[in-house]
Amino acid sequence: MSGPRLLHYSDIENVYDAPERVGRLAGTLRERRAANGGGDALVCGTGDNVAPGVLALSTRGEQALSFFEAVGADVETFGNHDFDFGPERTRELVARSPQQWVTANVREDGARFAADHTVPWTVREAAGASVGFVGITSALTASINPEAEGLGFTDPVVAAREAIADLQAARAPDYVVALSHLGRDDERVAVETDADVVLGGHLHAETVERFDGTILTRPGANGEVCFEVLPATGEVRRHAAADGRMDTALADELRERMAAAGLDDVVGHAADPVERTEGDCFHGESRIGNFVADAYLWAAREGGVGADVALQNSGGVRSGPPLAGDVTVGDLVSVIPFEEPAVVVELDGTALRAVLAESGGSDVGFGAPAWWHGHVAGATLTYDYRGHELVEVTVGGEPVATDRTYRLVTAAYLLHTDDEFPTLTGLEPVATLDTQHQLLVDYARANGIAPAVEGRIERRGL
Incomplete structure (x- = not known):
């Protein structure tokens, strides 16, 4: 022995x-x-x-x-x-x-x-x-x-x-x-x-x-x-x-526990499976990240609150089997399985640029140095790892204006923690939406499940 x-x-x-x-x-x-x-x-x-x-x-x-x-x-x-x-x-x-x-x-x-x-x-x-x-x-x-x-x-x-x-x-x-x-x-x-x-x-x-x-x-x-x-x-x-x-x-x-939880209702159909591996979550723009961010932006606008940009932290999107075929409530809850809402905050263009730049931060304790920590909707951005800087960002197709106030919809969690997007820490929301996974369910029912990679995020210097 x-x-x-x-x-x-x-x-x-x-x-x-x-x-x-x-x-x-x-x-x-x-x-x-x-x-x-x-x-x-x-x-x-x-x-x-x-x-x-x-x-x-x-x-x-x-x-x-x-x-x-x-x-x-x-x-x-x-x-x-x-x-x-x-x-x-x-x-x-x-x-x-x-x-x-x-x-x-x-x-x-x-x-x-x-x-x-x-x-x-x-x-x-x-x-x-x-x-x-x-x-x-x-x-x-x-x-x-x-x-x-x-x-x-x-x-x-x-x-x-x-x-x-x-x-x-x-x-x-x-x-x-x-x-x-x-x-x-x-x-x-x-x-x-x-x-x-x-x-x-x-x-x-x-x-x-x-x-x-x-x-x-x-x-x-x-x-x-x-x-x-x-x-x-x-x-x-x-x-x-x-x-x-x-x-x-x-x-x-x-x-038996899963069946008893009542999470089997079909809310949409994914003809092209939406992968959600660790690589999809943390290696830049992905279909699953775009789906989540799109859902947040849609929910804020449908709810009359309004938002210019949506941001989802990569760590909040859990890896698992792809969304494929008939997609249930349980499938979407599993993407973000937390009882936390999405919120809307206001910030100026300088702060918005700082937040989006933090997507490329390498100091998050659970991440590898080249991991990407944010998924967006309503914005495009280019990040250069050689200088660890955001070199270009647009909102609604226009360059970010430093003197303009923007509305950002994101996970409430990011206002609490300083571990991922510290520029957001301590901000007070101007509106609180439903739980994050419920927004995914509502969005899927209204819009289907067919996200695409659209060139929202470009990463250079890797």
Whole structure:
């Protein structure tokens, strides 16, 4: 036996909306856990495994408990989306989960969040060895998730160092593992703490790296992959969920939940499938991005509010199966599965240019440097990565006038967070529309589903 095996899943998010895929992910984890008799494996989650998604929205995260039970989860830490339904609901789900939730830096009223059901560190035995775990969550969580309001998130690297020191002093485990939902800062944990393994999350690109002997893994998003990490040897094995054995009981349960949610009404037909992969969302203009932005602009104008430009943040458009054939309410909810409205704000031409330039920003914690973070309607723009500047922008076919006031319709979330479009942070809306996904439903019913790439966004210097 080659020591403990850590089975790592993370950011499975909308996998629950695809019962076959979540069934195969669960089957894969169970199958790998049972290998070697099962006594050497620990199942580890690193956040965003409760939400977002259509079924998550419908059940307020209840569906995740069935997955946790099915895979026999051992330990978990929090991701930003695990607070999508507010701290009280998160506390309820944690109390009912089979695994131990581990957090060293999520605070509430001066104490550890859900202190009756969470710990800053824990130790598990596997393959005759002791494995210590600490858990940390992005300090930006309160900024990027309005529903986490009231919680505090201390410096995760400092918290990890302190928790590891306490863990080593109390138990001196054979291996120290950081459950880390930090995105790029997972690397800091690997370099700046005494962790032997960092099981990371938040950043959706698959990652296997080593830093002076410390292993860092991220299995990507939406339940496509899980990793099997062997701390004793440094080996990392990749397991594609599509190749796994189906957990039919879990898949059937989630299908029943989907049917009961009443999301099967057909609202339109997409003769040409509208893809929504990560590449479509973050690599410039796309049909799915244009569809969302068009829906916002249409809704603002139909509602009599009026708007000149629509902006949708790329991170708010969730990847998933293409919109193809008959498209249901549930399909469109899955594109933006959040109970947040679209809003209209007013800003001058200088500020509008600044907002649109932030679409090319490379400082977003969950993104890669060349990712594109905005989809637009009513405007065209040209961005040059060599100078990281917006070199041209038009609204309604005319250059943006610095002294003119424009109306922008966008996601309310962007007025709350300073992580994506900081120029919008703190602005007060002049109008509030329906939830974002309801605008998509209304637009599809009225206009159909046939978006096109029209040359709205040009990216140079890549």
